[in-house]
Amino acid sequence: MAVSVQPVFERPKVLKTTATHYCAGCHHGIVHRLVAEAIDHFGVQDRTIGIGSVGCSVLLYEYFDIDVVEAPHGRAPAVGTGVKRVHPDSVVFTYQGDGDLAAIGTAEIIHAANRGELMTVIFLNNTTYGMTGGQMAPTTLPGQVTTTSPYGRDVKVEGYPIRMAELIAMLGGTGFSARVAVDTPQRVLEAGKTIRKAFGMQIEKQGFAFVEVLGACPTNWGMSALEANARVSGEMMGYFPLGVYKDITVSA
Amino acid sequence: MNNRLFVKGNEAVAMGAIEAGCRYYFGYPITPQNDIPEYMSREMPKVGGFFLQAESEVAAINMVLGAGAAGGRVMTSSSGPGISLKAEGMSFMAGSEVPAVIVNMQRPGPGLGGIDASQADYFQAVKGAGHGGYRLIVLAPWSVQELYDLGMLAFDLADRYRTPVMILGDAMLGQMKEALIPHSYHRPADLPEKDWVVCGKGRRNHANVVKSLMLKDGELEAHNWHLHAKYDLIKQRETRCATDNLDGAELLVTAFGCAARIARTAIDMARGEGMKVGMIRPVTVFPFPSEVYLQATARTPKVLCIELNNGQMVEDVRLSVDRQADVRFYGRPGGTGSLPTPEELLEQIRKHYKD
Numbered sequence: 001m002a003v004s005v006q007p008v009f010e011r012p013k014v015l016k017t018t019a020t021h022y023c024a025g026c027h028h029g030i031v032h033r034l035v036a037e038a039i040d041h042f043g044v045q046d047r048t049i050g051i052g053s054v055g056c057s058v059l060l061y062e063y064f065d066i067d068v069v070e071a072p073h074g075r076a077p078a079v080g081t082g083v084k085r086v087h088p089d090s091v092v093f094t095y096q097g098d099g100d101l102a103a104i105g106t107a108e109i110i111h112a113a114n115r116g117e118l119m120t121v122i123f124l125n126n127t128t129y130g131m132t133g134g135q136m137a138p139t140t141l142p143g144q145v146t147t148t149s150p151y152g153r154d155v156k157v158e159g160y161p162i163r164m165a166e167l168i169a170m171l172g173g174t175g176f177s178a179r180v181a182v183d184t185p186q187r188v189l190e191a192g193k194t195i196r197k198a199f200g201m202q203i204e205k206q207g208f209a210f211v212e213v214l215g216a217c218p219t220n221w222g223m224s225a226l227e228a229n230a231r232v233s234g235e236m237m238g239y240f241p242l243g244v245y246k247d248i249t250v251s252a
Numbered sequence: 253m254n255n256r257l258f259v260k261g262n263e264a265v266a267m268g269a270i271e272a273g274c275r276y277y278f279g280y281p282i283t284p285q286n287d288i289p290e291y292m293s294r295e296m297p298k299v300g301g302f303f304l305q306a307e308s309e310v311a312a313i314n315m316v317l318g319a320g321a322a323g324g325r326v327m328t329s330s331s332g333p334g335i336s337l338k339a340e341g342m343s344f345m346a347g348s349e350v351p352a353v354i355v356n357m358q359r360p361g362p363g364l365g366g367i368d369a370s371q372a373d374y375f376q377a378v379k380g381a382g383h384g385g386y387r388l389i390v391l392a393p394w395s396v397q398e399l400y401d402l403g404m405l406a407f408d409l410a411d412r413y414r415t416p417v418m419i420l421g422d423a424m425l426g427q428m429k430e431a432l433i434p435h436s437y438h439r440p441a442d443l444p445e446k447d448w449v450v451c452g453k454g455r456r457n458h459a460n461v462v463k464s465l466m467l468k469d470g471e472l473e474a475h476n477w478h479l480h481a482k483y484d485l486i487k488q489r490e491t492r493c494a495t496d497n498l499d500g501a502e503l504l505v506t507a508f509g510c511a512a513r514i515a516r517t518a519i520d521m522a523r524g525e526g527m528k529v530g531m532i533r534p535v536t537v538f539p540f541p542s543e544v545y546l547q548a549t550a551r552t553p554k555v556l557c558i559e560l561n562n563g564q565m566v567e568d569v570r571l572s573v574d575r576q577a578d579v580r581f582y583g584r585p586g587g588t589g590s591l592p593t594p595e596e597l598l599e600q601i602r603k604h605y606k607d
């Protein structure tokens with residue numbers, strides 16, 4: 001008797017078969033997949049342009065089968081602005097870490113959002129500088145020990161972790177701003193929907209769309225993958241609440 | 253000539269750019285080049301182009317990187333502190349081979365310095381403002397007409413060699429008004445196809461990636477040798493220099509840009525006094541016209557280099573002549589009230605002519 005086999009789970013078309021260099025338990029890989037699924041969902045691989053940033057995700061072009069420009073540290077939203085102006089019908093996304101987006105690149109992200117650039121920004125907040133070996137980030141939590149805050153982040157000296165999703169939501173040009181996490185299967189599904197929504201906003205030319213993803217960095221946090229995951233679900237969500245902070249497509 | 257215009261240098265370079273098909277401009281205001289973004293903001297929409305005032309020079313140069321990587325003819329302009337801020341971006345563009353045009357209407361420094369004419373950014377332009385050992389093609393106009401002409405040429409050079417090109421002007425050239433005869437742009441038939449740009453994969457069977465990170469064994473070294481070979485080719489093919497009365501000269505005067513403009517008047521005065529003075533004016537300062545100096549000094553082994561700085565191009569002149577000539581220098585670093593007069597330069601010519 002013939003058995004028909006229906007695939008229930010496949011590699012997104014946009015992802016190459018190259019194995020990623022990410023550490024065990026790192027969330028970058030999951031988020032890459034969600035971005036790839038969104039590109040597949042809209043069938044826009046042929047007109048998508050990724051803007052890589054400087055951080056652990058700098059090798060993005062090794063994993064995504066799309067055109068990519070590599071930006072200097074923090075400047076992806078500016079590079080994306082230039083790309084988008086030349087190809088207004090392309091689908092442009094930046095993929096940035098917290099050091100890249102919320103420290104050195106603060107001006108570029110604020111102004112790109114405020115101009116309402118039609119691009120999608122995927123912001124992975126792992127409360128540390130992963131690529132350079134675990135230094136303090138603008139999102140490092142109060143008291144958190146990093147290689148450059150060995151006594152714990154002292155808010156009197158180093159200030160407070162910045163809540164970017166809320167900040168971006170306040171700007172006039174922002175169409176969508178949300179914070180998600182990928183620490184449980186349920187939240188992975190929700191994050192996937194949110195990222196899809198953020199690509200849809202751009203494709204329908206509705207405005208700048210920003211998705212902050214809380215991510216684990218077991219290596220630099222000095223934790224097992226499970227402990228790191230638990231830190232996202234607990235401590236991180238306590239300071240960085242999940243939610244949609246702005247969505248101009250739903251009326252209040 | 254019915255088609256003769258009276259325009260500012262800053263506007264001329266912008267006019268040349270638009271005529272050459274520049275359709276994207278990103279910049280940030282700074283004196284003495286504000287007429288460029290102002291002109292672009294007014295004129296770009298009329299030709300279906302795009303102007304954006306960025307939040308900083310850092311953002312502007314990275315927008316330029318993006319637009320250049322996407323295949324657009326794109327330009328930015330700035331001066332002094334603003335060019336310093338663009339340094340990282342220029343290094344990335346050189347490394348990832350993104351064509352674009354950067355105008356520097358020099359002002360004196362260091363720091364906030366001043367807003368008058370200066371040539372103190374020669375080193376910054378020619379030796380590479382940013383990190384990693386790259387080169388820019390650097391064009392050094394000396395008139396409003398040349399700002400227009402080189403403003404056009406810069407885009408062809410950028411596209412031909414996939415490299416950022418700098419137009420090195422200054423406050424005097426940018427802000428003075430002269431007659432300009434505009435002409436139409438003719439795209440060279442042999443400019444290479446931009447098959448490397450990011451525009452979405454489309455039906456291509458491979459993705460295009462514009463990047464400068466090279467981590468594989470030997471990859472970066474090979475890339476640097478490739479860039480080196482490209483710079484050599486540029487030296488062979490694109491060196492431009494204007495010379496005048498080299499035959500029988502007793503003294504060679506050399507200068508670029510606005511210093512050459514003042515020196516020109518002084519040289520004419522010296523000739524009026526019977527002195528045999530030749531002139532060498534580099535039009536490209538990278539590539540530097542070393543060969544011209546080498547040949548000219550074989551016959552006339554005395555050079556006076558005049559600059560609006562404390563001695564920068566003179567180092568390249570000395571390297572070029574390789575000790576076969578006596579190379580002297582006169583310069584002033586710029587700043588309010590520090591522009592040399594033709595009489596002042598004539599005095600220098602007299603002095604160096606004699607001994």
Ligand SMILES: Cc1ncc(C[n+]2csc(CCOP(=O)(O)OP(=O)(O)O)c2C)c(N)n1
Nearest residue numbers: 054055056073097098099100128129130131
């Ligand atoms: C101008 C500049 N400054 C510093 C660096 C070094 N650097 C590389 S990655 C990085 C931080 C990356 O951290 P983050 O953006 O949080 O991303 P993650 O690696 O954690 O994913 C830094 C500081 C650089 N490449 N360029």
